[in-house]
Amino acid sequence: MEEIIKEVVVGEQEDYVINMGPQHPSTHGVLRLVVSLRGEIVKNVQPHIGYIHRGIEKMCESLTYPQIIHLTDRMDYLSASINNEAVCLAVENALEIDIPDRIKVIRTIMAELTRIQSHQLFWASYGMDLGGQTCYFYGLRDREKVLDIFEETTGGRMIVSYNCPGGLMYDIHPNFQKRVKEFIKYFRSVLWEYDAILTGNVIFRERTIGIGKLSLEDAISYGVTGPSGRASGFSCDIRKHEPYSAYDRVKFNEVLYKEGDTYHRYLARVEEMRESMNIIEQLIDNIPEGPYAVKMKPVIKLPEGEYFQKVETVRGELDVFIVSDGNKNPYRLKFRSPNFVNLGVLNHISKDFKIADLIAIAGSLDFVIPDIDR
Amino acid sequence: MLFTTVSNALSTLSEPWWKVFYDFSSLTKSIDEGLRNSMPSFWAVTLEMLIIGVLFLLFYAAIGLFLVYWERKVCAFIQNRLGPNRIGPYGVFQTIADLVKLLFKELIPIKNADSFLFNLAPYIVIIVNFMVLGAIPFAKGLHAIDFNIGIFYVIAVSSMSVVGVLLAGWSSNSKYSLIGAMRSGAQIVSYELSIGLSIITIVILAGSMQLSEIVESQRTGWFIFKGHIPALIAFVIYIIAGTAETNRGPFDMAEAESELTAGYHTEYSGIKFAFFYLAEYINMFIVASIASTLFLGGWMPFHVGNWEGFNHIMDFIPPFFWFLGKTFFVIYLIMLFKWTFPRLRIDQLLTLEWKYLLPINLVNVLIMAFIVLMGWHF
Numbered sequence: 001m002e003e004i005i006k007e008v009v010v011g012e013q014e015d016y017v018i019n020m021g022p023q024h025p026s027t028h029g030v031l032r033l034v035v036s037l038r039g040e041i042v043k044n045v046q047p048h049i050g051y052i053h054r055g056i057e058k059m060c061e062s063l064t065y066p067q068i069i070h071l072t073d074r075m076d077y078l079s080a081s082i083n084n085e086a087v088c089l090a091v092e093n094a095l096e097i098d099i100p101d102r103i104k105v106i107r108t109i110m111a112e113l114t115r116i117q118s119h120q121l122f123w124a125s126y127g128m129d130l131g132g133q134t135c136y137f138y139g140l141r142d143r144e145k146v147l148d149i150f151e152e153t154t155g156g157r158m159i160v161s162y163n164c165p166g167g168l169m170y171d172i173h174p175n176f177q178k179r180v181k182e183f184i185k186y187f188r189s190v191l192w193e194y195d196a197i198l199t200g201n202v203i204f205r206e207r208t209i210g211i212g213k214l215s216l217e218d219a220i221s222y223g224v225t226g227p228s229g230r231a232s233g234f235s236c237d238i239r240k241h242e243p244y245s246a247y248d249r250v251k252f253n254e255v256l257y258k259e260g261d262t263y264h265r266y267l268a269r270v271e272e273m274r275e276s277m278n279i280i281e282q283l284i285d286n287i288p289e290g291p292y293a294v295k296m297k298p299v300i301k302l303p304e305g306e307y308f309q310k311v312e313t314v315r316g317e318l319d320v321f322i323v324s325d326g327n328k329n330p331y332r333l334k335f336r337s338p339n340f341v342n343l344g345v346l347n348h349i350s351k352d353f354k355i356a357d358l359i360a361i362a363g364s365l366d367f368v369i370p371d372i373d374r
Numbered sequence: 375m376l377f378t379t380v381s382n383a384l385s386t387l388s389e390p391w392w393k394v395f396y397d398f399s400s401l402t403k404s405i406d407e408g409l410r411n412s413m414p415s416f417w418a419v420t421l422e423m424l425i426i427g428v429l430f431l432l433f434y435a436a437i438g439l440f441l442v443y444w445e446r447k448v449c450a451f452i453q454n455r456l457g458p459n460r461i462g463p464y465g466v467f468q469t470i471a472d473l474v475k476l477l478f479k480e481l482i483p484i485k486n487a488d489s490f491l492f493n494l495a496p497y498i499v500i501i502v503n504f505m506v507l508g509a510i511p512f513a514k515g516l517h518a519i520d521f522n523i524g525i526f527y528v529i530a531v532s533s534m535s536v537v538g539v540l541l542a543g544w545s546s547n548s549k550y551s552l553i554g555a556m557r558s559g560a561q562i563v564s565y566e567l568s569i570g571l572s573i574i575t576i577v578i579l580a581g582s583m584q585l586s587e588i589v590e591s592q593r594t595g596w597f598i599f600k601g602h603i604p605a606l607i608a609f610v611i612y613i614i615a616g617t618a619e620t621n622r623g624p625f626d627m628a629e630a631e632s633e634l635t636a637g638y639h640t641e642y643s644g645i646k647f648a649f650f651y652l653a654e655y656i657n658m659f660i661v662a663s664i665a666s667t668l669f670l671g672g673w674m675p676f677h678v679g680n681w682e683g684f685n686h687i688m689d690f691i692p693p694f695f696w697f698l699g700k701t702f703f704v705i706y707l708i709m710l711f712k713w714t715f716p717r718l719r720i721d722q723l724l725t726l727e728w729k730y731l732l733p734i735n736l737v738n739v740l741i742m743a744f745i746v747l748m749g750w751h752f
Contacts, residue, residue, distance in 0.1 A: 018549045025635060040553070040720055131623055131717025137453035197714075203624055204716045355553070356719045359633050 015043055022051045026129045026359050029369030033346075033362070040354045045347040049340075053373040060333040065091050065165050065300045068333070073159040075337060076371035078118040079314040081110045081154075084163035089244055090309035090320045091165040094302045101246075102290040103167045105283050108246040109180065110150075110162060112276040116187070117146040118314040119269045119276075122366045126266060127198050129363040130207055135198055142187060149179050165300055167293025180284050184277050194270060208263035212349040212361035215260060222345045226316025226338050227268040228365050232260030238312035250282045262357075265364040301328050315339055315366055339371040396692055399515030426518050430507055434656060439469040441655040444702075445709055452713045479644035484546055487641070491545035496642070496649035498538035503656045505531045510663050511585050513673045513694035524585035525577060528664060529570055532619070535657065536562040539621075539638050542650070546641035554637025557627040557720050561618055564727040568615035571735040572608040575742045576668045579605065589672035596671035602750070604742040609669045611731055611738075613707060616661035618723070620654060623712035627720050658705055666700035673697040 015036035022030040030051035036044040056075060060068050065087070072083035085107055092099060120143040127135020147157040153173045154160040162169055198204050214224065219232040229236045237254045239247040255271040257264040302324035309320045316338030323332040342365050350361045409418040443458065443466060450457025458465030484492065508518040509528050521527070536559055543555020579601050580588045597605050618625040629637035639650045666672060673693030677685045718726070 016549065018553075026633065037553075040557075127716065131626070132715060133449075133623075134453050134713050137455060141454060198716070201716060203718055203722075206722055207716060207719060354719055354721065356633050356717070 026363065027369070028125060028363075028367060031343075031367065031369045031372070033358075035355070035358065037355060040356075042350055042353055042355055042358050045350055045358065047343055047346060049343070049369075049372050051373065052370050054370075056374045057333055057335060060330060062329060064328050065302070065330075068330075069164055070161050072335075073161050074370060075335065075374055076313055076315065076318075076339065076368045077158055078121060078368055079114050080158060081107075081114045081160050081162050082311055082313045083318060084161060085111060085245065086309055086311040086313075086318050086320045088163045088165050089311065090307050090322055091300065091302065093309060094305070094307040094322070094324070095165075095300070097166060097294055097296075099167065099294065100290045101288040103292060103294075104246040105287050106168060106172055106292070107163060108250070109280055109283050109287075110160075111245070112279045113146050113149065113180070115276045115314050116273050117143045117150075119273045120146070122269055123194055123198070123266075126363045126366075129359050130204060132198060132201070132204070138193060138197060142190060145183050145186065149176065149183060152176070152179065164293070166296040167291070169293075171292040172287075177284055177287065180280060184281060184284075187273075188277065191270075191273070199267070199270065205263065207356075207360055208266060208364070209261060211262040211353060211357050212364065213259070213261045214345060214349050216258075218345065218348065219260065222348070223341045224316070224345050226312070226314070226342070227255070227272055228265050228342055229316065230255055231257045231264040231268040233258045236317065238310050238317055242310060244309075244311060246283060247279075250279045252279050262360050262364040265366075269366070299328050301326060302330070313338060315368065315371070316342060335374060337371045337374060339367050339369075340374075343367060343372055397514045402515055426508075430504060430518070434504070434507070434652075437659055438652040438655050439473065441659060441705065442472070442651075443469045444705075445655070448706065448709045449713050452710070473648065476648040477645055481644045481646060482641075484548075484641050487547045488545040491541045492641075493646070495538045495542035495545060496646045496653070498541065499535050499653040500649055502531060502535040502538065503653055503660065506660050507656070509585060510660070511589055511667060511672055512697055513692070516694065517586060520584065520586045522582075522584045525573055525583045525588070525664075525668075528585075529566075529573065532657075532660065533562065533566050535653070538653075542642070543638040546638075548641050550634045550636075551638050551640050554627075554629065554634045554640070558621060558638060560720070561621070561625065561627055561723060564724055565615040565618040568611055568727060568731045568735055569619060571732070571739055572612040572615065573664075573668060575604060575608040575735075575739050576601070578739070578742050578746055581746075585667060585672075589667060589674060592671040592674050595677070596669065596674065598669045601742065602745060604738050604745060605669065607734065607738050608742070609665070611735055612665055612669070613704070615727075615731065616665060617708050617711055618727075620657040620661055620708075622654070622658065622708060624715035624717050625723060626712075626717060627723060658708055659701065662704035662708065663697070663701045665704045666697065670700045670704075671696075672700075 015038060017034060017036050019032060020035055021027040021032040024033075027033065032048040032051065034046040034048060035042055054074070056071050059071060063071070068087055069084050072087050073080040075083055120139045124136045124139020124143070127133070127139070150160055151157045153176050154162040154169070156162075214228070214232045216233045218224075219229045219234040224232070224234065225236045233256055235241075235254060235256060238244070239252075240254050252275045255268045255275060257268060302322065304324055304326040307320075307322040307324065311318050311320075317336070318338060319334075319336035321332075321334040321336070322330050325331040346362060346365065350358045353361065406418070406422065409421060412418075413421075446468070447457045447464075449455075458468035461467040461471050483489070506528055509520075509524050509531075511517045511520070539558045539562070540555050543551040543553075543558070576588070576597055577583055579597055580591050582588055582591065592600070594600075598609050599605075601608075621627070621629060627637075629639075634640070639647055642650060673696050675685075675688040675691060675693070675696050677688060
């Protein structure tokens, strides 16, 4: 048994083993990668997770459903309102509540704004991973504008907790539509800068094209979803295949590439920002009138049974599985987080590349560590 | 005593005192004579060395602090920020405050590190910097050592800084440091070739290795204009290789903070870290000053053919400021690279050198030799 552990962790005798993390500038959090090197070449990557494990699933078992919403923000903090939506949808489906259109549309707009700001942060930090520090400030400059919109409507900038079972916490701010339209107009006018700084750069293209190839078969068998999976041609967009909220009434393209390398994972995210803007533009002018929340019972109790809901977060498919015994808190609640599954493919695609490529590949999978550990 | 010597020297000058700024040789000569008259020549030379040493120390600190401040301002300008703006007007005292902070910081001893080599490494880097600075012609007559193989000496000495980097990486007993140092070794040794060859291109054109003579022969026109296309190619290659020599982005493989945290100086703290940090900036200054000496005419003013009035105005600016201006222009170019490009990968870096720059450079040297042979240059 000891021998097996040694082999898995350390690799072969002559390997040069370095610990990347838990404190490392480009693991974007407390992820520890044990990397076996031969010279500069990566032979084995062992991710060690759990440094920010808070037992969210276990905590959920002793909390009521409206309380659980606030924990989901803390999983993938960059797609906070989409995580909220997942639990809300699961609860609403279980209770068989009809949600008014207004709520659906606002939820969709918030989800797509979340997607945009997360991809902006991805773009910013990905540039920094590859050594282009200026990207960070351009990305954050634009992300700030989305966060301001969030702040005005929800009171929170990142951890918004805007959805609740049965609707929304509060109505949208009167300025909301105006500011979202302003933002889209502004962001369309500066998105070319993103391409000018990074996408078209010779060094960037040299660094990313053909690096860390993930084939379609591997993407499916490892279960890599989200933009990372779609860059390999895996059509896995829940918004398209099992539309929830208002996604069935908007037209948008699923960004698909065949290549599956680091460059196309990056490109998929930049393109998704454009698609998200298209979705918002279709909805922002026709938010129906109506209540912002359905009247719910003060204590929400789900009937006995098992409930399941899929949503497409920024990084892929988030599944919520609730087992209820009829009480006000779930008997068991399980999240299938996209980051945890995407992390599994890291060793497979970064083998035999250089150590600098490992950073590029890990960056292109766009991890949020609290979502991996939960 | 020193003060009286200097004031005597100034009073014995035949021209008004401000003429000194246009030609320092009369001042230095009369100081030398004054010292030699008042003491044995051995002590006079020792005292002169001491003066030059102190002057360079001051210059080193001043340039280092200014470049750190300027880099932060340039980077802020590119990144839509303000940069340092709290300490002093426009934050000019920020770097001084940083230096004071670094001076007071604890020097953390590293367990299992080779402490002798660990402490030696920053000094090697600093000493190499000083040795190169001595050979650079700052202005007419403002030149610590001016000997007939000046540029050869600069190449030879400046490549020694890799020893300091390697020692730092090896002795700190850290895996990141070791990778950083090995990368830096491969990188500096490779790019030394490009630097050498592009300098040789200019030496062929100038016909001399003495730095003051190289500058003097650009009186009729800077080499970048004089030497046709080969000089331009050599300049571009020199800037690329010089950026790589100084371990700056996009070639900052040795530091690569997103991969190796801080590369070879990961384990250094306090003033020892500051030495590495300052040395990086002084290295940049040295690379830029050699570029301005060889390609942009050193302290020679900018002249345009027959425009007498224009040329007179240009002559009015003291040579020292011409030199600094050109050097800072080149430094600004190097800073622009760092803040706009992503980092290369180590194998791409070596490919760029061995497969592209080196062959281009070799052909370039031949072309330059041919042009000089045929007398086609201006």
